[in-house]
Amino acid sequence: MGFTHPDSDLSLTHLDASGQVRMVDVSHKNRSAREAIAASTVRLSADAFALLTAQANAKGEVLNTARIAGIQAAKRCAELIPLCHTLALDFVGIDFELDSQQxxxxxxxxxxxxxxxxVEMEAMTAASVAALTIYDMCKAADKGIVIENTRLLRKSGGKSGVWQATER
Incomplete structure (x- = not known):
C-alpha cells in the first residue's frame, strides 16, 4: 500500500513500497459522507485586536474577508498541495471566536x-488561509502577529471512521 516503517505498522500512503512519491489511488474506495474540522489561532497586539474588533482596519472588514479567503482556499486545495485529490465540496464553513482578554x-x-x-487537507488549508488573511489585513498595525496551533480537530467518514484530537 504505502511505505511502511520496518519497526512499525504505520505507513506513509503517499510513498510507494520503494519510497517514491505517488498520489494515493482511491478508485477502489466507496463514497461516503466525510467531514473534517480544523482550527488555527491568530494572536494580535492589543492595538491590532482593537482595530479588528472595531472594524476600523484600513483594509476593510477583516473577518468576512478571511471567511471568504478560507472558503476559496478549501475549494482550491488540490492546486496548492501537490498530491491532494480534487474534491467537489458540499460545504465549507469558517467560524471565528474572539478572545478579547488575550x-x-x-x-x-x-x-x-x-x-x-x-477532507482534512481542505479544512486545514481553509483555517490556514483565513489566519493568513487576518495577518495580511492587520499587519499595518502589528507586524508581530503570530499564527499558531493550526491543527485537525476532528474527522469522520471513510474506512477509518471518526478521529478526535486530544488536547495538547
Missing part, C-alpha cells in the same frame, strides 16, 4: 463532501 482570534474551518477520500 487578543486572539480562534478560527474553525469545517469541510464536508461525499467522496472516496477525506
Amino acid at each position: 487578543h486572539l482570534v480562534h478560527i474553525q474551518a469545517t469541510c464536508r463532501c461525499s467522496y472516496t477520500t477525506g
